[in-house]
Amino acid sequence: MMNPTFTFALLAVLGILLVWIAVVDIKTFTIADGINIAIALMAPLFWWASGVGLWPDAAIRVGVAIGVFVLFALMFHVGAMGGGDVKLAGALALWFTPYETLQMLVMMSLAGGALTIIVLAETKIRKKEGRPEVPYGVAIAFGGLWLLAQRFLNHFA
Numbered sequence: 001m002m003n004p005t006f007t008f009a010l011l012a013v014l015g016i017l018l019v020w021i022a023v024v025d026i027k028t029f030t031i032a033d034g035i036n037i038a039i040a041l042m043a044p045l046f047w048w049a050s051g052v053g054l055w056p057d058a059a060i061r062v063g064v065a066i067g068v069f070v071l072f073a074l075m076f077h078v079g080a081m082g083g084g085d086v087k088l089a090g091a092l093a094l095w096f097t098p099y100e101t102l103q104m105l106v107m108m109s110l111a112g113g114a115l116t117i118i119v120l121a122e123t124k125i126r127k128k129e130g131r132p133e134v135p136y137g138v139a140i141a142f143g144g145l146w147l148l149a150q151r152f153l154n155h156f157a
Contacts, residue, residue, distance in 0.1 A: 018141040025137030031084025043094035065093035108143030
């Protein structure tokens with residue numbers, strides 16, 4: 001089924017959730033499981049509304065999402081990432097094609113690098129002790145929002 005209005009509404013809700021995640025992650029350094037579950041459960045609705053076929057398109061998205069989750073779980077295992085970040089990246093990968101997911105990961109990495117530099121500079125300036133915490137959910141949300149913006153901006157091109 002192709003339903004542009006419902007598809008747009010789902011993408012708008014995703015965008016709002018990503019902004020919310022970024023704000024909350026900056027304040028609390030946590031990403032709630034409920035939001036990650038909502039993002040993951042909305043993906044099949046998005047597939048249905050935008051006409052993504054179950055085989056092979058949706059199956060490929062699920063496979064890529066599992067791959068992203070496993071990659072980030074390894075990062076969690078070595079202490080480089082939080083559990084909420086891992087779940088968010090996997091849930092977001094369900095929304096995008098493999099190529100778009102790769103784009104999201106690149107933009108997320110660039111944003112994460114910039115965010116890490118900012119956090120390290122702030123730690124140095126304030127002379128904080130201990131290991132600095134980077135709210136990486138902000139970078140993940142940026143990657144997802146960047147892709148959503150591309151969809152809307154390219155729609156008018």
